[in-house]
Amino acid sequence: MTKSTSVAVSAPGKVLLAGGYLVLDRNYTGLVFGLDARIHIHVTPVRTVPGVVLSEIVVRSPQFLDAIWEYGYRVCAGEAGVQVTELRADADISLKRNIFIETALSFALSYISSLAPGMLPSASVTILADNDYYSTSGANVLAAERFHDFGVPLSEANKTGLGSSAALVTAFTAALLQFYLPDDVFDISQESSKRKLHNLAQAAHCAAQGKVGSGFDVASAVYGSCLYRRFSPSILASCGEPGKKGFAVKLRTVVDEIGKDAKWDTEIIKDAVKVPQGLRVVMCDVKGGSQTPGMVKTVLAWRSKHGESAEALWQNLQKANTDLAKELVQLAEARSQDYNALKECISNIRVLIREMGEASGVPIEPMEQTRLIDACSKLPGVIGGVVPGAGGYDAVALLIEDRPEVAEQLTTFVESWRFGGQGRASILGVRQEMQGVRLEQERDYRKWVI
Ligand SMILES: Nc1ncnc2c1ncn2[C@@H]1O[C@H](COP(=O)(O)OP(=O)(O)OP(=O)(O)O)[C@@H](O)[C@H]1O
Numbered sequence: 328m329t330k331s332t333s334v335a336v337s338a339p340g341k342v343l344l345a346g347g348y349l350v351l352d353r354n355y356t357g358l359v360f361g362l363d364a365r366i367h368i369h370v371t372p373v374r375t376v377p378g379v380v381l382s383e384i385v386v387r388s389p390q391f392l393d394a395i396w397e398y399g400y401r402v403c404a405g406e407a408g409v410q411v412t413e414l415r416a417d418a419d420i421s422l423k424r425n426i427f428i429e430t431a432l433s434f435a436l437s438y439i440s441s442l443a444p445g446m447l448p449s450a451s452v453t454i455l456a457d458n459d460y461y462s463t464s465g466a467n468v469l470a471a472e473r474f475h476d477f478g479v480p481l482s483e484a485n486k487t488g489l490g491s492s493a494a495l496v497t498a499f500t501a502a503l504l505q506f507y508l509p510d511d512v513f514d515i516s517q518e519s520s521k522r523k524l525h526n527l528a529q530a531a532h533c534a535a536q537g538k539v540g541s542g543f544d545v546a547s548a549v550y551g552s553c554l555y556r557r558f559s560p561s562i563l564a565s566c567g568e569p570g571k572k573g574f575a576v577k578l579r580t581v582v583d584e585i586g587k588d589a590k591w592d593t594e595i596i597k598d599a600v601k602v603p604q605g606l607r608v609v610m611c612d613v614k615g616g617s618q619t620p621g622m623v624k625t626v627l628a629w630r631s632k633h634g635e636s637a638e639a640l641w642q643n644l645q646k647a648n649t650d651l652a653k654e655l656v657q658l659a660e661a662r663s664q665d666y667n668a669l670k671e672c673i674s675n676i677r678v679l680i681r682e683m684g685e686a687s688g689v690p691i692e693p694m695e696q697t698r699l700i701d702a703c704s705k706l707p708g709v710i711g712g713v714v715p716g717a718g719g720y721d722a723v724a725l726l727i728e729d730r731p732e733v734a735e736q737l738t739t740f741v742e743s744w745r746f747g748g749q750g751r752a753s754i755l756g757v758r759q760e761m762q763g764v765r766l767e768q769e770r771d772y773r774k775w776v777i
């Protein structure tokens with residue numbers, strides 16, 4: 328049933344410009360931008376000598392040292408799906424589990440086998456991440472290389488927080504479905520296939536993370552920039568796990584939304600998000616800055632303890648967030664360059680975010696970031712900035728006028744910025760991207776595929 332040809336798929340990273348914490352609750356939404364930093368997956372058949380039966384999937388991430396994972400897999404009895412076992416690719420390389428790859432693989436193969444029982448031929452998978460997913464400080468990289476060789480193991484790479492695991496799970500799942508299933512069953516260019524991909528990638532990403540987050544990162548990896556309302560977490564409650572009796576059937580029921588009350592209630596509103604021509608989103612990575620563990624837990628604990636006052640804050644923030652989305656759409660449609668109202672929308676959000684941080688005792692927009700955002704906002708052509716996602720010390724997202732001199736001046740300014748300690752910041756070369764997952768030309772990647 329496999330196509331004899333290779334396939335390549337890519338999915339974008341993300342930035343949650345507005346709606347951090349709120350988006351965990353279905354009563355609120357998040358404004359999420361896909362970014363033009365993508366994770367690319369190439370799948371190719373493994374050609375075997377006639378008579379030799381192999382059942383292996385080898386996954387390589389050639390930008391990192393020792394990043395090779397070799398899996399054996401078997402279809403379990405009792406419709407329990409496909410269980411994968413990591414094999415030792417090389418006697419000298421110790422087993423290093425990559426839980427996101429392993430989980431995405433067993434979920435995708437379980438789903439595929441539930442649709443089309445039979446042999447799943449061996450394949451070789453290559454992961455290529457656009458360079459901005461990792462900081463290159465200290466790495467010996469050639470700027471001109473489309474995909475850097477980071478020269479370190481994946482565990483030592485410094486992530487820039489663009490959502491690599493969600494883009495990876497989404498692109499990886501899409502590539503396997505596209506590779507193993509006939510086009511009339513799965514075709515990534517069709518909306519119905521995208522919806523199934525979304526459901527399957529959310530299920531796999533939650534299982535790999537060991538928790539059910541809001542899923543905005545997987546949603547934007549599939550659909551690109553959008554206003555996002557999360558799915559009810561109960562949808563995934565009945566899914567089970569690979570190797571457990573009935574898993575394949577349960578997974579298929581969830582992914583294909585079979586039966587009464589099976590519909591996913593995710594809302595993806597594409598039209599509610601626009602970036603006016605003449606503006607762009609930029610990401611500022613703060614090296615040495617980190618996210619405080621337990622931020623989400625602490626904020627949610629504060630919220631549940633402070634009933635009405637927390638609810639009022641959530642509602643005010645929701646209004647400020649939707650005002651920002653509306654203003655962006657309005658500017659895009661009117662082709663206006665009057666950014667005063669936009670500046671005010673951003674400032675309103677920041678006031679409320681700081682209120683949330685102070686009330687809950689969590690550094691969502693810490694003083695250091697306030698100073699940085701305020702200083703950047705004074706530069707010509709910079710409209711304003713926010714701490715994206717959960718906030719903290721590690722990143723800032725800015726809206727700027729899309730002129731080279733604005734980005735250049737901002738880059739120089741940010742690079743000379745010093746935090747109290749030794750933290751440093753840099754501007755990443757990414758911008759917003761409206762499109763989500765997409766099929767790529769597989770020949771474009773052959774240079775990096777072993
Ligand atoms: N290029 C890659 N090759 C192989 N695995 C990768 C790659 N990029 C990410 N991963 C997998 O994703 C994991 C990182 O996921 P994690 O959720 O910690 O980061 P993230 O998604 O980038 O986070 P954030 O939400 O802060 O942006 C890695 O440990 C690895 O399992």
Ligand SMILES: C[C@@](O)(CCOP(=O)(O)O)CC(=O)O
Nearest residue numbers: 347348540541542716717718
């Ligand atoms: C705090 C939260 O709302 C956003 C986290 O975003 P990020 O991982 O910081 O980009 C959590 C979530 O939505 O799953």
